[in-house]
Amino acid sequence: GQQLNQSPQSMFIQEGEDVSMNCTSSSIFNTWLWYKQEPGEGPVLLIALYKAGELTSNGRLTAQFGITRKDSFLNISASIPSDVGIYFCAGSISSGSARQLTFGSGTQLTVLP
């Protein structure tokens, strides 16, 4: 099946710094999603990308769908303590089928005061 490589696995940053994480795939995807999960809770959708080259922002978050359709990145600007959590990428080769949704292993973000 598809493989998603998400990096880095963990990050420790100072409050106010910018953060960048990315996912690469061995296969082409036509949808990329970014989720955030806090301890003991379910993932919350942050950004959805449906078109190669698409750049989408959600507040301090910006994500891009790579031109090759095999990668995506997520940037967080001016990090704050509540940004702490695990960030997951997920990709799909079909816009309508959950059967094809593949998740990365997550990036654990810690924001130091």
Added chain:
Amino acid sequence: DGGITQSPKYLFRKEGQNVTLSCEQNLNHDAMYWYRQDPGQGLRLIYYSQIVNDFQKGDIAEGYSVSREKKESFPLTVTSAQKNPTAFYLCASSNPGLQPQHFGDGTRLSIL
């Protein structure tokens, strides 16, 4: 408020016992999903259902069973055949044609 409710929050299973995890949604979504999450790993799809009375196996369905008798409910049974059931289980739902965007807060299952 609309959302997905999973219960219980924590569940303990004895050897050889079947246990059922509840998932209820009031979002009027047609599709529902069960994922398993292990430490340091992404979510893996167990089962999904796109309509009442129909469901499909995901990537790791062995040792699990589901039913979809009502649109709002999609319970997951972890059977005694699942030899490594300790994990965090997440239920999700979505409208047709969209990716699962709404997750419950999960059930953590442990073995006694």
